[in-house]
Amino acid sequence: MADSILRLHAAVLAARLRDPAVSRTARLASEGLPKMAKKLAEEAFEVGLEAVQGDRRRTILESADLIYNLVVLWSEIGIAPDDVWREMDRREQLYGIAEKLPKTRGKPVARAATGRRTLLGV
Numbered sequence: 001m002a003d004s005i006l007r008l009h010a011a012v013l014a015a016r017l018r019d020p021a022v023s024r025t026a027r028l029a030s031e032g033l034p035k036m037a038k039k040l041a042e043e044a045f046e047v048g049l050e051a052v053q054g055d056r057r058r059t060i061l062e063s064a065d066l067i068y069n070l071v072v073l074w075s076e077i078g079i080a081p082d083d084v085w086r087e088m089d090r091r092e093q094l095y096g097i098a099e100k101l102p103k104t105r106g107k108p109v110a111r112a113a114t115g116r117r118t119l120l121g122v
């Protein structure tokens, strides 16, 4: 899936330069960030709606639309997939460590270099 999103990101960057009359991506780019944000929110809602209605197939279709609109929005503000992958890796390493530590008051704790237990301020 990561490769698909990388290919989609490259295609979106290229499509932004095309004629808005023939490219949806170029049209979204010409309409600007508020329109992109609106479309992204709409698609997120549609994913949830189809899932609640039990329509697996349409949930998959709407999920692909959601990812497309997310990548279009990323392209508008200079976010590349790798930026998001790095954050996901950071969380995995952080929470992965936390999973091995006893939790206190519902929050994971981490053992500081000094050996003192501290709450993860995430």
Ligand SMILES: N=c1c2ncn([C@@H]3O[C@H](COP(=O)(O)OP(=O)(O)OP(=O)(O)O)[C@@H](O)[C@H]3O)c2ncn1[C@@H]1O[C@H](COP(=O)(O)O)[C@@H](O)[C@H]1O
Pocket: 008, 011, 012, 015, 018, 022, 023, 024, 025, 026, 039, 064, 065, 068
């Ligand atoms: N991956 C996608 C992609 N996914 C979804 N969509 C568009 O997003 C629409 C789904 O959102 P909506 O249901 O809101 O669409 P809608 O019903 O037409 O609603 P409106 O926003 O038009 O009112 C689909 O009808 C597609 O037109 C996509 N359009 C383009 N791509 C890819 O983006 C790249 C650039 O393509 P162009 O934008 O066509 O140049 C190519 O690699 C394409 O494959």
